[in-house]
Amino acid sequence: MSGFQTQAAYNPAPAVEGDFASTNPRTTVLAAAGALVCGALGAAIGRFAWLSYNQLDSDSAPAVVNTFGSGPVAGFIHREQQGLMEVYLQESTMLVPAGFPVTVFNEGDFWVKNSGPTPAQYDMKVYANYADGTASAAPTGTPNGATTSAGSIAAATNAFTGAIVGNVLTVSAVGAGTIYPGTTISGVNVAAGTKIVSQLSGTPGGIGTYSVSIPGQNVAAGTAIAGTYGVLSVGGVVTGVFGVGDTVTGAGIAATTMITQQLTGPAGGAGTYAVDVNTVVNAAALTSATNVETKWRVRSFAQPGELMKITSWPQG
Known part of the structure; x- marks a missing residue:
């Protein structure tokens, strides 16, 4: 299998996408008992998420989470080893399966991959892609x-x-x-x-x-x-x-x-x-x-494909 480690680096990676980037305060999306759960396609860790009315919780609020959607994001999917390998001989996954419970954070500091075509620079706004919840960085008011x-x-x-x-x-x-x-x-x-x-x-x-x-x-x-x-x-x-x-x-x-x-x-x-x-x-x-501006801002430089720190707090 091609996914096994074949080399070692002198310096370890700073994080894995979806990790907390600090011990600053963080908050989660308010949900009733039994909510929130992943939608039919699951939810990808380290991505932005939207809520869906396909199911309701006991407060008549949307209970389903997808890492695709439209309009403002609900929050971010933090990595807490909640991915589950369901494919035979699969070596790794960042997907939480359909129907599994998932926590969505609407405030906090996180590591996320810069999936955009240009470098992410300090204090740029973070944009969430409607199709897959991936993040990119650009000046305020410049969606793709x-x-x-x-x-x-x-x-x-x-x-x-x-x-x-x-x-x-x-x-x-x-x-x-x-x-x-x-x-x-x-x-x-x-x-x-x-x-x-x-x-x-x-x-x-x-x-x-x-x-x-x-x-x-x-x-x-x-x-x-x-x-x-x-x-x-x-x-x-x-x-x-x-x-x-x-x-x-x-x-x-x-x-x-x-x-x-x-x-x-x-x-x-x-x-x-x-x-x-x-x-x-x-x-x-x-x-x-094709993407939406979020309240998160970039707090570290990152080339395309690299990890960047993002924060929801105005002063970071």
Whole structure:
């Protein structure tokens, strides 16, 4: 096997990604008994994490942790030897398996790998990649992203029959359109502003179950439900890669517009994407952010691929 040690260094590595970088105070994400647990793909140690409404804890708060997501991060996954090897002859792992309990830190000092293409310098802001939770460093207000010279957003709708218990929507029939994550839904007894978070089971975009953003609901079976979302068209000159979780900005676009699913075209390239706002935007230059700025700051220089110290405390 190729993973066994074949050489020794005079000076040991300062740490392993995910380790604490100091004994300064640290805090964890508040969760009820039995939460938080890793999502279906597990959670990677030494990465930033997001919370999901696929399950709720006893406080009706999101109970699932993923090291991918969208919007602001919930926190960071510290290394405490919680990875578990599940693959035959596997030599090492940094993955906590699906369903296992995991602690998410929202304050503290940690060692993390600089996964960006440029060196991390002291006091730069730390950015979390939406796709895998990896960290990079850059000046404040400079997320990575992609651009299109001829992007537009069209309003789209769907209609279906279903029921909601807690935070789970059960769709029994689809009358029109396709159901995508990010769809804002309305109907009798549906809480205002409720959005579909993800599909849990069933036919993709059709009959099945879905998690919704507002828990504690009780919508009777057979309720007629209407949904609205947007379809982003990416065309013209495209630079970079568009992806799920990206925040789209440009003239006429709401600040919170987010890509929830790619609909057509090559992965990340020219094509169409579902977004969670149905604002109509005519052809224009649009930009998407592929990572999000966190509150953490860099506290040591690091070349790409090297470990860097990060802190959530303003003075480090």
